[in-house]
Amino acid sequence: MPFSIELADVSKSFPTPAGLVEAVRGASAKFAAGEITAIRGPSGSGKSTLLALIAGLERPTSGRILAEGKEVARGDLDPYRRRQVGFVFQSYNLLPQLSSVENVILPAELDGRRGPAVPGRGLALLEEVGLDAGQARRRPSRLSGGEQQRVAIARALMNDPPLVLADEPTGNLDEAVGLAIVELLCTLARGRGKCVIVVTHNPAVAARCDRVLVMHGGRLQVA
Ligand SMILES: Nc1ncnc2c1ncn2[C@@H]1O[C@H](COP(=O)(O)OP(=O)(O)OP(=O)(O)O)[C@@H](O)[C@H]1O
Ligand SMILES: [Mg+2]
Structure with a gap:
């Protein structure tokens, strides 16, 4: 069965001193393999919270998230996060003391894979996103923003996850590079x-x- 992720009436609220913040309200949607979906919406509308729920970084307050038909939020989220999800952030989130290729192979090492094939796979992924061996050896601070985001995308692919999530991946880049x-x-x-x-x-x-979906006040709608 091809991978899919399904949200069924998912809500997330956060208790704060000022009261309950309902960040996501009754979101339902299905995302299929082979498809790229954009989520737009004003600041504070719940986009990052929705992505964190799909990534298994947060658990829904109510509703269900199904990956390949199985409920995600039951039990340990670690294996799901490590093997099923690649996450790309606006600020790249690369470790400054590591080279690009060392950043790329980190998810494999965290998943307990260290063999001699691992660095080669890191270099191949960097090549796939358009970076050469010289750039692979450099630390992130010696790459442009667009190049750093390519490293972050290669890193997101290291464990070959079926799901790739990106929160404002072009927010720090100029139009053409974005x-x-x-x-x-x-x-x-x-x-x-x-x-x-x-x-x-x-x-x-x-x-x-x-496909474009829009969030407004925690509600997810078709654009
Ligand atoms: N951990 C948290 N604790 C309390 N409130 C939170 C938490 N995370 C998010 N919120 C609140 O939930 C709402 C939605 O936030 P979220 O970050 O998902 O919005 P967003 O659409 O990603 O905004 P932006 O476009 O500015 O990134 C906001 O009111 C935010 O303050
Ligand atoms: Mg956000």
Whole structure:
């Protein structure tokens, strides 16, 4: 069965001193392998919270999240996060003291895989996202923003997860570089069969995606 992720009436609220914040309210949607979906919406509408729920970084307050038909939030989320999800952040979140390729192979090491094939796979992934061996040896601070985001995408692919989530991946990049990053994410969906979900404020980025959903006040709707 091809991978899919399904949200069924998912809500998430946070208790705060000022009262309960209902960040996500009754979200239902299905995301398929081979498809890239954009999620737009105003600041504070719940986009990052929704992505964190799908990534297994947060548990829903109510409702269910199903990956390949199985409920995600039951039991230990660690294996799900490590093997099923690749996450790309606006600020890249690379470790500054490691080289690019060392950053890329980190998810495999955290998953207990260390063999001699691991660095080779890291280099191959960097090549796939358009970076050469010289760039692979460099630390992130010696790469441009667009190159750092390519490293982050390669890292997200290291454990070959079926699901790739990106929260504002082009937010720190200029228009042309940002669109190149989105093209790369589109290729992951259409060429590699990944299920890709991209949170973005940028209409040009959303326009490249197969489908656009919008969040308003915690509610998820078709654009
Ligand atoms: N851990 C938390 N504790 C309390 N409130 C939270 C928490 N995380 C998010 N919120 C609140 O939930 C709401 C939705 O936040 P979220 O970060 O999901 O919005 P967003 O759509 O990603 O916004 P932006 O476009 O600015 O990134 C906001 O009101 C936020 O303050
Ligand atoms: Mg956000």
